Amino acid sequence: KKAYNRHENFPPGPPSLPIYGAYWIIVAKAFNNLALATIRLAKEYNTKLVGLYLGPIPLVLVNDSTLIKEVLNREEFDGRLDTVISRARGFWKILGIFFTDGFFWHTQRRFSLRYMRDWGFGRRCNALEETITHDTKEMIDMVQNGTTTDEEKKIVNGNLIYLPHFFDVPFVNGLVQVFVQKTFARKEYSQLWRLGKSALKFQRSTNDLGGALVITPWIKNLFPNISGYNDLTNGTKGISDFYEELIKDAIDTYEDTHERHFFDAYIKKMKQETEENQRTTYSAEQLQLICTDYTFPTASATEMTLTILLERILLQPELQDKIHEELDRVVGRDRMPTLDDRQNLPFTEACIREMLRFETLVPLGVPHRAMNDTTLGGYDIPEGSSVAVNLVALHMDEKIWGDPQNFRPERFIVDGKVQVSLDKSLPFGAGRQRTCEPSGYVIVHGYYLTSGRRLCAGETYARHSMFLIFAAFMQAFQVSTADGKPLTQPAKRIQGIITTIPEFWVRVTPRIG
Numbered sequence: 001k002k003a004y005n006r007h008e009n010f011p012p013g014p015p016s017l018p019i020y021g022a023y024w025i026i027v028a029k030a031f032n033n034l035a036l037a038t039i040r041l042a043k044e045y046n047t048k049l050v051g052l053y054l055g056p057i058p059l060v061l062v063n064d065s066t067l068i069k070e071v072l073n074r075e076e077f078d079g080r081l082d083t084v085i086s087r088a089r090g091f092w093k094i095l096g097i098f099f100t101d102g103f104f105w106h107t108q109r110r111f112s113l114r115y116m117r118d119w120g121f122g123r124r125c126n127a128l129e130e131t132i133t134h135d136t137k138e139m140i141d142m143v144q145n146g147t148t149t150d151e152e153k154k155i156v157n158g159n160l161i162y163l164p165h166f167f168d169v170p171f172v173n174g175l176v177q178v179f180v181q182k183t184f185a186r187k188e189y190s191q192l193w194r195l196g197k198s199a200l201k202f203q204r205s206t207n208d209l210g211g212a213l214v215i216t217p218w219i220k221n222l223f224p225n226i227s228g229y230n231d232l233t234n235g236t237k238g239i240s241d242f243y244e245e246l247i248k249d250a251i252d253t254y255e256d257t258h259e260r261h262f263f264d265a266y267i268k269k270m271k272q273e274t275e276e277n278q279r280t281t282y283s284a285e286q287l288q289l290i291c292t293d294y295t296f297p298t299a300s301a302t303e304m305t306l307t308i309l310l311e312r313i314l315l316q317p318e319l320q321d322k323i324h325e326e327l328d329r330v331v332g333r334d335r336m337p338t339l340d341d342r343q344n345l346p347f348t349e350a351c352i353r354e355m356l357r358f359e360t361l362v363p364l365g366v367p368h369r370a371m372n373d374t375t376l377g378g379y380d381i382p383e384g385s386s387v388a389v390n391l392v393a394l395h396m397d398e399k400i401w402g403d404p405q406n407f408r409p410e411r412f413i414v415d416g417k418v419q420v421s422l423d424k425s426l427p428f429g430a431g432r433q434r435t436c437e438p439s440g441y442v443i444v445h446g447y448y449l450t451s452g453r454r455l456c457a458g459e460t461y462a463r464h465s466m467f468l469i470f471a472a473f474m475q476a477f478q479v480s481t482a483d484g485k486p487l488t489q490p491a492k493r494i495q496g497i498i499t500t501i502p503e504f505w506v507r508v509t510p511r512i513g
């Protein structure tokens with residue numbers, strides 16, 4: 001009787017088993033692929049919304065393109081669950097951007113985006129572009145002119161490069177520049193590779209739904225390894241420790257009169273609020289978690305997208321010829337590509353877009369939480385429910401794409417230009433942060449609260465930097481498998497918070513002397 005106990009008018013779905021509810025039922029539907037499991041459950045129960053329980057937590061899996069967009073754009077679904085994953089990362093408090101919600105999240109997300117922008121984040125910025133290009137060139141140089149340290153040899157071995165970490169440096173150094181207006185020189189790159197490894201460890205520590213750890217946090221004490229708890233905490237620690245020193249140094253050397261970087265803007269606000277108010281959402285710990293939250297996707301998701309794109313290029317070699325033809329025609333070989341070239345390199349750009357659709361990196365998004373009792377698709381959704389959108393269902397919807405199973409960058413190109421309006425994919429989620437003042441703004445504690453949504457806070461940085469790095473990489477190299485044999489099968493996917501493939505070596509043959 002308990003197994004079939006459900007909230008009234010809750011979406012249909014599998015029954016609950018003791019302790020874990022329907023968690024193992026979903027896992028059994030498609031091991032290592034919860035998006036596919038969701039599609040199978042939706043078929044089995046003939047529904048667009050699957051309702052089930054993860055232990056005591058009601059979970060709604062949204063499996064329909066229209067309803068996915070609706071969830072991502074409705075304010076009452078902007079919450080996040082308070083879980084062991086969010087707490088284990090940050091001093092057992094709910095800190096950062098990813099896992100916070102309400103006033104705290106609005107304030108901190110808005111402040112970080114607003115002031116990181118001053119230092120080039122989320123917009124075109126020559127200084128940032130130069131850094132990313134410079135570091136990409138250093139990586140290319142390691143192949144062309146040889147490595148200089150043992151650490152470099154772990155990433156570049158003659159004509160072989162180790163993916164995804166070959167790409168870590170330019171992505172991460174660019175972000176560090178936004179935070180503190182300094183970058184790590186080539187002899188210090190090992191610190192950035194360490195961040196890349198920590199980020200990947202964190203991403204692989206659990207799955208889209210947080211795994212068994214979220215339902216029964218106590219298993220962390222019994223099975224710290226199998227439950228993913230050790231990787232979760234060590235992966236995060238690797239990133240947050242890196243920032244602890246930088247933040248301490250910025251606080252120790254802070255002067256009111258001179259703003260040196262984003263950290264200073266944050267410290268200024270923190271000091272002001274601490275003096276004027278009894279309570280503040282600003283703290284050094286929170287700054288550390290903001291940095292961690294912006295860094296772990298920068299040090300893993302963008303690299304993994306390019307890595308899986310290279311795997312695709314090995315599977316469909318004609319893609320490589322088209323990219324090379326376009327780069328040679330538009331950019332030539334005497335200078336590196338810039339963001340100005342983006343609109344004139346439609347095929348190169350479309351390959352990245354198509355990759356983001358074809359291989360949904362975050363298959364079930366990052367689960368949202370219903371912040372009050374509400375309805376969706378004719379069903380009742382109780383307050384506190386976890387709501388996960390199946391982005392794979394959207395990205396593989398035949399009604400939208402016609403032939404979703406084909407990797408076909410041309411689908412975005414009309415009259416030799418990328419037509420952004422044709423790109424109905426939502427790899428970064430949805431819900432634009434409003435930049436102008438709409439009616440309905442609420443002022444809380446002297447702040448305008450936008451009704452900004454959960455849209456990925458790094459979308460623009462990700463798109464810009466992926467284009468720059470991928471275009472420069474392809475201009476420089478012809479890519480082939482390490483053993484020289486054609487690649488016929490994609491690698492096994494590892495389901496984590498994002499989907500990854502195992503690290504691997506590829507051969508790159510310089511095209512430019």
Ligand code: HEM
Pocket residue numbers: 072097098099109175293294295297298301302305361362365366367427428429430453454455456457458459461462
């Ligand atoms: C290919 C690369 C990336 C993909 C596919 C991606 C995708 C996503 C998705 C699906 C979400 C969850 C949206 C939701 O809750 O509905 C998200 C959130 C987020 N992403 Fe990204 N992301 C990428 C790169 C980045 C980068 C490079 C950064 C930072 C520079 C970043 C920062 C964030 C942050 C801070 C959030 C949390 C936003 C919030 O909860 O308010 N992401 N991303």
